[in-house]
Amino acid sequence: MLNLDLSRASRYPSELVRLVEAVYSASPHDESDWIEWKSQVDLNAARAIGMMAQNILAFANRMPASASLYAEGHGYLLLGVEPGNLVGVEGLDLASLIPKVATYVDPRVIWRVEYVTVQGATVLVVIVDPPQPGAPIFTLQRQAPSGHHAGTVFVRRQAASVPASPQDIANLTSRAAASRGLDVILEIDHGLEVEPDLSQIDRLVAARRAELLGARYEPDADTDESRALRAARAELALYSDEEWTYEQYEREIDAYSKELAEQLHLRLAYRRLVDPGQYLRLRLRSDTDQHYARTRLTIHLSDRVGLAGDFQTLQFYLRDAKTYSLPFVPDPHGTPGARRHMTMDRDGMGAAIAAMNRPEPQPIPLGWVATESGEGLEVTFDEVDVRAGVGQQLPPVYVVVFGNIGDTVTLSWSLTSADTSGVQQGTMALGISPSSVDVEALCAIDEIFNH
Structure with missing residues (x-):
């Protein structure tokens, strides 16, 4: 179990630093459906871009009830850290990285990327918004370097992001048919x-x-x-x-x-x-x-x-x-x-x-x-x-x-x-x-x- 208040989302840089520190101090078996980590990642490699998209889609395709049990429903992908190993990544300009990942991700998924520095190492953190009742099934938008075809549905299963099974598709179809509950748009009149x-x-x-x-x-x-x-x-x-x-x-x-x-x-x-x-x-x-x-x-x-x-x-x-x-x-x-x-x-x-x-x-x-x-x-x-x-x-x-x-x-x-x-x-x-x-x-x- 991560040494962190798992009921709250990590939003601010200082909170993300604590999240990275908690992963570094965790057990390899603490990975869960709400968090994924990888230490050795080359952000310039096409496979890394595809891997990020795969995890973003899987976090977005979780079921709202189970997702809400941790981090207020958010999903986290940490690159450059794992239990006992804090190596960081070679930082790539987010203005270049985000568009590359976005070409694979359904545009309706809400996600963002942050860099945080912990003990001199730069760690990339991807944060995916909580899944909602009534949300559609989010699919891969183009063929990935891993060979997965456009239209592939990824889900979280046993702390991994994998292609959906028929039962997963049935669950997501039920999610899409559920009442959306609140459906209010927040607009900025003046920033x-x-x-x-x-x-x-x-x-x-x-x-x-x-x-x-x-x-x-x-x-x-x-x-x-x-x-x-x-x-x-x-x-x-x-x-x-x-x-x-x-x-x-x-x-x-x-x-x-x-x-x-x-x-x-x-x-x-x-x-x-x-x-x-x-x-x-x-x-x-x-x-x-x-x-x-x-x-x-x-x-x-x-x-x-x-x-x-x-x-x-x-x-x-x-x-x-x-x-x-x-x-x-x-x-x-x-x-x-x-x-x-x-x-x-x-x-x-x-x-x-x-x-x-x-x-x-x-x-x-x-x-x-x-x-x-x-x-x-x-x-x-x-x-x-x-x-x-x-x-x-x-x-x-x-x-x-x-x-x-x-x-x-x-x-x-x-x-x-x-x-x-x-x-x-x-x-x-x-x-x-x-x-x-x-x-x-x-x-x-x-x-x-x-x-």
Whole structure:
């Protein structure tokens, strides 16, 4: 028996490493219908490609009930390791390997390939999704190097992938005729993006600071209109008749710049929260005539994805963002009765809000709960009803992506419904795209503060 929790699927790289380690420490007799391993494999050889396809098809042609007893129904092929022998394989570019294998495999089979490194050895892991009731019989798509003809059906028997017997064909025919249970499609409305370039805020603030430090009072600008405006503002105690030195003015600009940076970061967080166009958005859809009530989706994302911030902290700004905007811009040095930079700390602001009898902020309805760990991010959405022929938009997931543009992140998912027994599962790869956030536009300084 492998030294591993066999009830759970191995999805993330760290879990796959533990799976490889468990095989290396196992007994040769521990091979089973859900896992196959081979140590000496040349991925450049045609026979190796055919062998991989044969095992993928056999894992896909298992019976759902027996397959679900291990690894949540997934099938695993490990190349480069066996009990007591960890030699690895000479890594072949997956962009070259996968298409070669795919020419033999029924395109309806869902499978993926990962490389993991264990004790300096590179091991290839093929993961096949769980078989489902109602699934067709999956066949070989072309003649294999082993001599098996197109149309051959492979199954798992006694921990080996072999051609199907008449009884196997009868069992698979019954599987195909069974009720499919859940038949919901998971769609990506918006995938993953790299984080916006927040250094733009620092550059904007630095440019504003330099502009203000160089500003000087111009007497010609002292019009009747400007004098009337300053007189009106004086009633708000925003002005001082005290004549400041340049050093005092510089400290004032520094204080203004610090608060400006803080408010711009807060403004960006607020705008992203209320207009989450760049976050992960999923949709559930049923193309059948069946309605699925109280459908619950759980997704797993790799460790390159995490939650984007503390949403409860943002509640304060979400409520008052339109009232408390960017700080007042100090008047140029030397301006008579110049307006002084004024800040209000969080406690003072809270007291001011309480004095205005404003209601307490309400919790932000996220529509999901999430758990972060070293294995990645798990998100479980609130239950929704999925109606036949109608897509159900799920609430956006506020994530931060640590990968680079062009990288891929594995998303595995499971789905249950109150109307139907069983669990529907799947896996997909999400590409990481450039950020669609225009930080400069979001952080544009309001014109009103330039007067």
